[in-house]
Amino acid sequence: MDLYTQLAERPTFVTGADGFVGSHLVDRLVEMDADVHAFVRATSSGELKNIRGHGEALTIHRGDLRDKHSVERALRPLAEHSDSLLFHLGAQAHVGESWDRPYETIDTNVVGTLNLLQSIVDLDLDIAAFDMAGTSEEYGNPNEEMVEKYEYDGNDRVLLSERSPVNPTSVYATSKLAGDFLTMNYHDAYGLPTLTTRMFNNYGPRQNPRYITGTIITQALERDIVELGNLESKRDMCFVEDGVRGHLHVALAGNPGEQYVYGYGENVSMRDWARTILDVGAEAEYWELPEIVQREERFRPGDSDVEELLVGYEKLHEETGWKPSVPWREGIARTIEWYANHPEKWYGRVDWR
Numbered sequence: 001m002d003l004y005t006q007l008a009e010r011p012t013f014v015t016g017a018d019g020f021v022g023s024h025l026v027d028r029l030v031e032m033d034a035d036v037h038a039f040v041r042a043t044s045s046g047e048l049k050n051i052r053g054h055g056e057a058l059t060i061h062r063g064d065l066r067d068k069h070s071v072e073r074a075l076r077p078l079a080e081h082s083d084s085l086l087f088h089l090g091a092q093a094h095v096g097e098s099w100d101r102p103y104e105t106i107d108t109n110v111v112g113t114l115n116l117l118q119s120i121v122d123l124d125l126d127i128a129a130f131d132m133a134g135t136s137e138e139y140g141n142p143n144e145e146m147v148e149k150y151e152y153d154g155n156d157r158v159l160l161s162e163r164s165p166v167n168p169t170s171v172y173a174t175s176k177l178a179g180d181f182l183t184m185n186y187h188d189a190y191g192l193p194t195l196t197t198r199m200f201n202n203y204g205p206r207q208n209p210r211y212i213t214g215t216i217i218t219q220a221l222e223r224d225i226v227e228l229g230n231l232e233s234k235r236d237m238c239f240v241e242d243g244v245r246g247h248l249h250v251a252l253a254g255n256p257g258e259q260y261v262y263g264y265g266e267n268v269s270m271r272d273w274a275r276t277i278l279d280v281g282a283e284a285e286y287w288e289l290p291e292i293v294q295r296e297e298r299f300r301p302g303d304s305d306v307e308e309l310l311v312g313y314e315k316l317h318e319e320t321g322w323k324p325s326v327p328w329r330e331g332i333a334r335t336i337e338w339y340a341n342h343p344e345k346w347y348g349r350v351d352w353r
């Protein structure tokens with residue numbers, strides 16, 4: 001039986017529902033006929049358009065993760081059910097901004113997660129799964145003392161898995177790690193059926209252009225140079241629809257109390273990621289090949305010059321059958337098309353730093 005048939009008429013609750021990954025998750029849940037409750041910031045306006053048009057399939061709750069009353073109010077309709085699935089994707093998710101707005105990052109990502117968990121306990125909700133969206137950033141960079149604790153693939157690359165030690169190197173990463181641990185604490189203490197996911201970099205339509213993929217594409221659409229920070233760091237880039245399928249597999253088929261790490265399973269330097277994007281866009285005649293230029297200054301505090309991180313997603317695959325399905329060039333082509341067709345989302349508004 002298709003795993004997703006279990007979603008029909010199922011109560012689902014998504015925080016960060018109008019954000020990048022959240023809105024793609026909402027699309028998928030609506031498509032599968034789930035009863036979707038979207039929790040979005042009271043001030044959300046532009047982003048809300050990401051989930052408009054779903055009609056009665058979607059109930060929108062406005063609030064703020066930092067305000068426990070608003071969280072509790074939004075969760076209350078779930079009290080009538082015993083098979084709800086919760087997806088906690090709401091966060092201050094930008095690494096650079098976590099240095100500019102550290103208190104807001106901790107409040108939203110740590111206190112916000114706590115508010116959600118404690119509200120489930122206070123309302124005595126009988127839920128089927130709580131998926132906490134953590135991040136590969138929690139692993140940070142293997143430093144010298146830690147290197148021996150990591151596993152390697154045949155090419156001497158660090159292969160990250162659920163067993164790898166954590167080493168967060170930014171306010172964002174630390175806040176997400178704290179949220180992860182709180183989630184596990186509530187599993188152990190109250191028996192909540194929580195699962196924590198550590199997802200690697202997602203890219204795709206609707207992503208804010210301040211992340212690397214949008215930074216490359218919007219510059220290429222606008223001018224003949226693409227200026228970036230650290231070109232040598234490597235990331236495991238996963239198309240957002242695969243990322244969303246991963247969350248669904250975890251919530252529907254994962255084991256409560258456990259952790260799941262996943263991504264595309266290949267990493268790429270930001271220089272080669274930019275080259276591939278520019279190549280795909282030139283082939284589709286969006287631009288003539290722009291020049292790639294590395295900025296002199298370090299991009300942001302905490303970033304390392306050598307990041308060779310790669311994900312092994314064996315556990316998720318073995319337990320739930322998930323594997324990525326969208327090859328890079330296809331995902332990139334769909335992403336470029338979206339930015340090209342939605343200049344209102346970025347034109348004149350991106351600070352390419």
Ligand SMILES: C[C@H]1O[C@H](OP(=O)(O)OP(=O)(O)OC[C@H]2O[C@@H](n3cnc4c(=O)[nH]c(N)nc43)[C@H](O)[C@@H]2O)[C@@H](O)[C@@H](O)C1=O
Binds near residue numbers: 227233
């Ligand atoms: C999994 C994880 O994934 C994301 O975190 P991130 O990897 O920091 O994402 P990013 O797209 O900002 O950077 C990717 C890499 O690219 C380098 N880089 C160079 N030059 C520019 C540049 O000009 N802009 C940006 N943004 N990055 C640059 C930058 O130094 C880094 O090495 C978030 O979704 C986060 O929420 C999350 O959880």
